[in-house]
Amino acid sequence: MKNLKSFLTGSVVLIAGLSFLSLSANAQPKPWTVPAEYKTMKNPVAKSDASDKAGMALYTKNCASCHGKAGLGDGVKARMLKDFPGDFSGAGFQNQTDGEHFYKTRSGNGEMPKYEGKLADDDIWNIVNYLGTFKK
Ligand code: HEC
Known part of the structure; x- marks a missing residue:
């Protein structure tokens, strides 16, 4: 027994x-699957200095630890991740639509956390506007 x-x-x-x-x-x-309606979704928050500023504060607080201050994927937490968080300054990222960036931030994937319910949609759009400033 x-x-x-x-x-x-x-x-x-x-x-x-x-x-x-x-x-x-x-x-x-x-792999990410972004539904078609998000790809073509219109950004309801106009690009402006105020939106970039709000987006920057939210990005610094919530995202920079993995994605790095300039979006190069070199935040302090990045080396503990299995997946590279991506280079936000390159064409592969910057050529995506605002709606794709919005969807990915809201829904997460693997080690990328989901921000739905943690950040208001308008705040995510402010961050999306700020992500555009990382363009090389
Ligand atoms: C714990 C670490 C971590 C945090 C915090 C984090 N991310 Fe990510 N993010 C990742 C990883 C890892 C990936 C790559 C995931 C994949 O490709 O499946 C990623 C991918 C992304 C992508 C898709 C990149 C591409 O090339 O298409 C976007 C957009 C994104 N993150 C935005 C954000 C935003 C905005 C925040 C803050 C609100 C944030 N992330 C916070 C780890 C993180």
Whole structure:
């Protein structure tokens, strides 16, 4: 009885360990899927110095720890992440629409946290406007 119990416990631990290993070996960031209605969504917050300023304060507080002050993906937390947070200054990022940046910030993906319910939509749009200032 005791042997059976420790055999079973051992097997469970072994199986859990093996499945954890195989999961982490295959870990790949899930590709983003941005719904079409977000891609073409109009930014309701006009670009202005006031919006950039509000966006900068929110970005510094919520995003810079991973994305870095200038959006280069070099924040202090970035080296603890499995996935590179991206370079916000490059064309691959800047050529996306405001709606894509809004959707990604609001919904998160993998290690990128979800800000829906944490930040008001208008604040996310202010951040989106500020992200545009990282363009090289
Ligand atoms: C805990 C670290 C972390 C924080 C904090 C964080 N992000 Fe991210 N972010 C990531 C990672 C990692 C990715 C890449 C995820 C992926 O590709 O699946 C990412 C991706 C993104 C993308 C998509 C980039 C692209 O190339 O399309 C946007 C937009 C974004 N983040 C915006 C923000 C904003 C805005 C904030 C603050 C409100 C923020 N993030 C806070 C880690 C973070």
